[in-house]
Amino acid sequence: xxxxxxxxxxxxxxxxxxxxxxxxxxxxxxxxxxxxxxxxxxxxxxxxxxxxxxxxxxxxxxxxxxxxxxxxxxxxxxxxxxxxxxxxxxxxxxxxxxxxxxxxxxxxxxxxx
Amino acid sequence: xxxxxxxxxxxxxxxxxxxxxxxxxxxxxxxxxxxxxxxxxxxxxxxxxxxxxxxxxxxxxxxxxxxxxxxxxxxxxxxxxxxxxxxxxxxxxxxxxxxxxxxxxxxxxxxxxx
Numbered sequence: 683x684x685x686x687x688x689x690x691x692x693x694x695x696x697x698x699x700x701x702x703x704x705x706x707x708x709x710x711x712x713x714x715x716x717x718x719x720x721x722x723x724x725x726x727x728x729x730x731x732x733x734x735x736x737x738x739x740x741x742x743x744x745x746x747x748x749x750x751x752x753x754x755x756x757x758x759x760x761x762x763x764x765x766x767x768x769x770x771x772x773x774x775x776x777x778x779x780x781x782x783x784x785x786x787x788x789x790x791x792x793x794x795x
Numbered sequence: 796x797x798x799x800x801x802x803x804x805x806x807x808x809x810x811x812x813x814x815x816x817x818x819x820x821x822x823x824x825x826x827x828x829x830x831x832x833x834x835x836x837x838x839x840x841x842x843x844x845x846x847x848x849x850x851x852x853x854x855x856x857x858x859x860x861x862x863x864x865x866x867x868x869x870x871x872x873x874x875x876x877x878x879x880x881x882x883x884x885x886x887x888x889x890x891x892x893x894x895x896x897x898x899x900x901x902x903x904x905x906x907x908x909x
């Protein structure tokens with residue numbers, strides 16, 4: 683049972699445009715959400731997070747939006763750069779099990795010139 | 796500052812054998828997490844160690860086990876290897892406990908079971 687779903691395995695965006703990566707979850711107990719970026723042959727690196735008490739968190743070019751009623755979050759990258767090309771993982775945790783991150787399957791983003 | 800390190804980079808075993816994977820956390824981090832990334836699946840939580848104790852485990856059989864040493868490094872042991880254990884195994888460390896403490900990942904060990 684996949685509690686965190688990233689339904690788009692890949693996304694291709696032109697440099698300078700907006701990249702929107704989506705993530706859906708099924709567990710209503712999840713209250714903390716994170717995005718990780720992973721380059722080939724490297725471990726995932728933390729990108730940005732959001733708590734369920736907020737609906738938006740912004741860090742430079744990266745913004746995460748959370749829609750609790752729809753159990754949906756998205757990561758916006760504006761403007762997209764070729765160096766953003768990587769696999770992006772969405773992850774979630776529940777307060778009572780905070781150490782256990784549940785990851786999605788990832789979305790491969792390719793930013794082309 | 797050195798990041799999380801894992802060894803070996805690659806490991807090839809045959810069915811029924813045992814595999815031992817190692818992880819050294821970032822200096823000062825006391826929590827170590829193990830994840831499995833199998834082909835087509837997301838990262839799946841395996842184990843969490845903190846201060847030498849197993850604190851939580853994911854939905855994996857008991858043949859997946861490990862330990863954390865006094866220096867906070869950790870081993871993941873997989874006994875009676877099966878073909879479907881072939882995956883990338885990632886270790887992460889954090890300073891505190893809980894998901895709000897950012898987990899820093901190592902490069903992973905790719906285990907192939909033949």
